[in-house]
Amino acid sequence: MVADKYDVPSCVQHCTCLLLELDMNLDTATYCLELSSNVSASQVIKPIAKAAQEFLVARYKENIPKLQEEVDQLPLSSFEVVLCEDELNLTEDNAYDIVLKWARARYPITDDRHEVLNSNLARFVRVRYMTHKKLREILEIEDVDHDIASKLVIDALFFKVENPRALTSEELTGHPVRVVEFRKPNKKANVYLIVMRSDCQNMSVNGRIMSQAFYVHGQVFQIIAQRCSEEMQSFGLFLKCVHDGTPTIVKVDYEFWVREKSKKTYVSKLKASYDFTYIDRPGRGTLNLCSMSWASFIGNDSLYFINDMLLLKVHISFKLE
Incomplete structure (x- = not known):
């Protein structure tokens, strides 16, 4: 200095x-x-x-x-x-809790917390994707300026009203995901999912793990991980478009990535396009994401489990009309 x-x-x-x-x-x-x-x-x-x-x-x-x-x-x-x-x-609820705990620990005076949350940290939490329980909490606590809190919650509620599809209990309680949306040059998002080794070990043949349903630019999707039995048992990954029953077509490009232990970065495993229709039921993807047997995939020397965690990324891009 x-x-x-x-x-x-x-x-x-x-x-x-x-x-x-x-x-x-x-x-x-x-x-x-x-x-x-x-x-x-x-x-x-x-x-x-x-x-x-x-x-x-x-x-x-x-x-x-x-x-x-x-x-x-x-x-x-x-x-x-x-x-x-x-x-x-992290889910958005988790991110909100962590930001709030940090602000309370570092800024014990309410006015100081208002300033740092409003000017610095509010932009890091995607309030639209928080649960209704957490939205209510924002209005009830004093950590966020009341006028700003009201605007954030109203915006989130309008977003949820404009995407009114009722989700099933399975879709709401699945594995948490983190969604990072982008708008340019076209609507797209990266979705991150972590699957534990113990979850995979407990899966029966044809058993599956469902992510929470999540919105990407207004459209609902889910990620499905499955222990597949076609030919040889393997780890499959699928993207499902959740329709509300209306006769619509959702055109997307999608790409599956998995983090490798040796490279310490995500590696692309599948890249494809699909036009989802309202009559589609199964997801689209691959029966063998990592091109190996199930035993090799979940073994102790597996390339894909880092601290017993499988780190997955799904890139979704809406096709330009």
Whole structure:
């Protein structure tokens, strides 16, 4: 900071290189992010900020609830980095609870909480996808400014009214998913689902795991994971379009991804197109997502279970007319 204050770029660059040589830990990551917001030579220290962001995302994206007390101690800049991650293993209700707990821990004065929630954190929670129980809670608590809370809830309720299909109990109580919608260049979304190894081990032949029903730009979908018995037992994955019975056609491109242990990134396994009609019942997808037998898929040396979790991503893109 001193080198930056006196405008000595070479010294700033040298300090950046020294910081990059340090082992990244929680204290170092939060310090580097605070530093990047206080130094004018932001391009020079950009590698530090990037390394800190990658560390925080890797630490929290799979298990924020288990580390809530630690998360509550994060400064605002670090907390925002975590919330920006698209692949968080959270429902919107979970995200709301975590943001609220953090704000209460960091800002005990109500007016201060109003300011940070309204100006910084409200944009990280997709209120439209929260349950009615949580929407009611927003109106009942004092943490969010009442006028802003009312606008958020009214917008969410209008969204639900415009998508009025009544969901079945199975569709409501399935495995939670996280939906990240995009609108340009066309309507599309990434949907993230985590399946535990124990869930797979407990599946009978032709048994299945259903995700919660979820909206993508007004259309309801579900993801189905199945232990398939065609030819040899294998892990199948399917996308189901949930119609309300009206004679409509939903045209989508879809792609299935799974995270591999060795590559530490999502790998595409299937890419296809389909025109869903109101008479479709089964989902569309593949009987063998990972091109291996069931025994190899769930074995202890499987490429696809990371800390006993199977991390799935489904990309859905509506076809342009």
